[in-house]
Amino acid sequence: MTASGYFPLAKTLLVAIVTTTISGCSLFSPVDNETRVALINKLPQGIPQRETHATTLLVLAPAINPAYDTVRMIYRIQPYQIDYFSKHEWGATPAQMLHPLLTQSLENTHYFSTVLTPPYFGPYNYALHAEIIELTQDFTSNPATLHLSLRVRLTEGDSNRIISAKAISLQEQLQENTAYAGVIAANEATAKALQQITEFVLAAVR
Template sequence: MKHILGKKLAVKIAALLFALMLAGCSTLRSTEAEAVRTYLLEAQFDRTVQAKPVPLVLTVSPSRAAPGYNTERMAFVRQPHRLEYFAKNRWAERPAKMLDPLLVRALELRTGFNAVTSADGMVKGDVRLDTEITLLQQEFTTSPSRMHMRLRVQLVEQASYRVLATQVFDAVEAAPADNPYGGVIAANRMLPRLLDQIADFAAMNGVSFYGHLK
């Protein structure tokens, strides 16, 4: 009798352990399914450009973003005028914040300014570069989908706050896949081109401004 009861107890314990194991696996699968994927905005630069020297210090102010894009959420559109966001895919940080060190690096490599500094540093520049992300979205209105980014840039004289030049830079890149990761790849492919163009804009107008000072 005791032997039979012992076997029944062992069976019950085994069944309980198996149920707990299944519950644990189910929880793990649920957690994995709910995990949010985060992505970086990055840029690789090929080489340093031998630019014309500009004996000025350029300060890069913190980039801003237009409403709808000042967020870690990744925006996409399926129809005009309607902005949506991926539920489980996000930028690791606000794109405007991730853009700043990349912009500084591009300006260091492609312009001849004496120095390129961030606005939060101790050095006050002679001219300042202001940047705003006015659009950053994956567009499913085309096939394949594409990443679309637009930046508005101003070069400002620090002493007088006079705007020296303004330009809008716009780029699109086809996504290799119609999903959030495809949009990330497209964004990081086109970003170096945009940054190179902004650096050339800053260099050209910096040279022009210094020429008028002499």
């Protein structure tokens, strides 16, 4: 190889080596495209407890607004519109996560001899119906807030008569504008909602 041909080739190789070294992280590190999966599983700490009665409660699977019946994590950056995080989702739908938490919270009151869940076709004294209206991380406010809205009602087992109903609306501030901060806020709001629901049920069955 002539000297005139050697130096352009050497220059090309040097540029390639430098470029590879600078971009080594992107070439040899895995691309961060994994989805983060989060849970809502926080129970309230101050659940009221009562003496056990020979009373059974059926906790039905919560209904849910169809817009929120998904594992996709929802946020809002402008009014009247929702969007979904691309790399963050729930481990189950909000209704699927809430149902066992409702059941556990009501069992922890010790008031009911049995807390039942579907599928169950036998007799029971009361039934708890819950509906999730909204679960949204709202970035239109400052600070951002987690909105959780529910409706619950308690009915008699024999007649299906509504004994009492309650609307619950909670707003929990996010500590920072991230999806994970929204997960923490969702757990806090859910625990507060469960506290209110257990108090509501115990007041209605007295």
